[in-house]
Amino acid sequence: MPIIRVEMFEGRDPETKQELVKSLTTEMVRVTGCGEDSVNVIITDVKKENWGMGGDLASQKFPD
Structure with a gap:
């Protein structure tokens, strides 16, 4: 069960986070x-x- 932890400044919208999660997941599977x-x-x-x-x-x- 791979776990990827991302710490970043607050303020990103849910759509951006969804894209990040999808991209990280895709690359973990590929690699x-x-x-x-x-x-x-x-x-x-x-x-x-x-x-x-x-x-x-x-x-x-x-x-800001």
Whole structure:
């Protein structure tokens, strides 16, 4: 049972997430030969204020 974990900034719509899940699943099946139904994708939305990059908060580097 492959598990793919994706952590990214919040704000993407469900359609974008669906496309990401489909693409990751397709590639996992292609590369490993596992069954599509066995692939799990877990998306964690993270607020920019909770993500540090190079010593700064992402919310400071990438303000909305």
